[in-house]
Amino acid sequence: KNQVEQSPQSLIILEGKNCTLQCNYTVSPFSNLRWYKQDTGRGPVSLTIMTFSENTKSNGRYTATLDADTKQSSLHITASQLSDSASYICVVSLYSGAGSYQLTFGKGTKLSVIP
Amino acid sequence: DSGVTQTPKHLITATGQRVTLRCSPRSGDLSVYWYQQSLDQGLQFLIQYYNGEERAKGNILERFSAQQFPDLHSELNLSSLELGDSALYFCASSVERQGTQYFGPGTRLLVL
Numbered sequence: 001k002n003q004v005e006q007s008p009q010s011l012i013i014l015e016g017k018n019c020t021l022q023c024n025y026t027v028s029p030f031s032n033l034r035w036y037k038q039d040t041g042r043g044p045v046s047l048t049i050m051t052f053s054e055n056t057k058s059n060g061r062y063t064a065t066l067d068a069d070t071k072q073s074s075l076h077i078t079a080s081q082l083s084d085s086a087s088y089i090c091v092v093s094l095y096s097g098a099g100s101y102q103l104t105f106g107k108g109t110k111l112s113v114i115p
Numbered sequence: 116d117s118g119v120t121q122t123p124k125h126l127i128t129a130t131g132q133r134v135t136l137r138c139s140p141r142s143g144d145l146s147v148y149w150y151q152q153s154l155d156q157g158l159q160f161l162i163q164y165y166n167g168e169e170r171a172k173g174n175i176l177e178r179f180s181a182q183q184f185p186d187l188h189s190e191l192n193l194s195s196l197e198l199g200d201s202a203l204y205f206c207a208s209s210v211e212r213q214g215t216q217y218f219g220p221g222t223r224l225l226v227l
Binding site: 106 | 148157160170171173205218220
């Protein structure tokens with residue numbers, strides 16, 4: 001069964017600190033992995049997309065890593081800001097044939113940045 | 116602002132009723148996706164259309180249906196509504212079948 005597991009479920013950090021969120025997946029055949037940021041009650045916003053051959057991708061203070069061998073990804077946030085408080089969702093895309101792709105979503109990590 | 120619009124923003128209806136949610140993708144985007152997000156739950160992928168054709172199906176109930184029109188806007192029809200259908204429904208669009216998805220603001224549905 002294709003699954004995406006994220007940890008921790010929730011995290012509280014002090015403003016200015018760094019943190020790392022984890023994503024493990026069993027999706028196969030893997031196409032790409034995405035990280036989204038979702039503010040409460042708003043639509044998710046794409047942070048990064050990585051294909052099989054990419055190990056790392058950055059978007060400002062966000063850096064995503066991918067190890068396709070161990071099927072793990074992480075999202076590292078540096079110098080956290082209050083505005084980083086949100087849910088971070090890991091999404092894995094698999095090729096389902098006939099030009100179609102399926103997306104499997106993790107349940108997200110809820111990050112709270114406090115002053 | 117992602118460029119994806121959804122209407123209505125809020126919808127309150129009764130069990131057994133039928134509603135239609137509308138989505139206009141970003142200009143130039145051919146793919147439209149529908150998602151359901153219940154309270155404290157993760158996003159559930161429902162269905163994807165690409166240039167008018169159904170491309171992928173997720174956990175979409177038989178009571179739900181969708182279509183994408185020639186002008187590329189999409190509608191999600193929910194019928195025989197149940198209390199458990201109360202959720203945020205998001206639409207997203209992308210240029211290609213696999214590209215970055217841009218999410219709309221969502222429609223909040225409350226079934227009483």
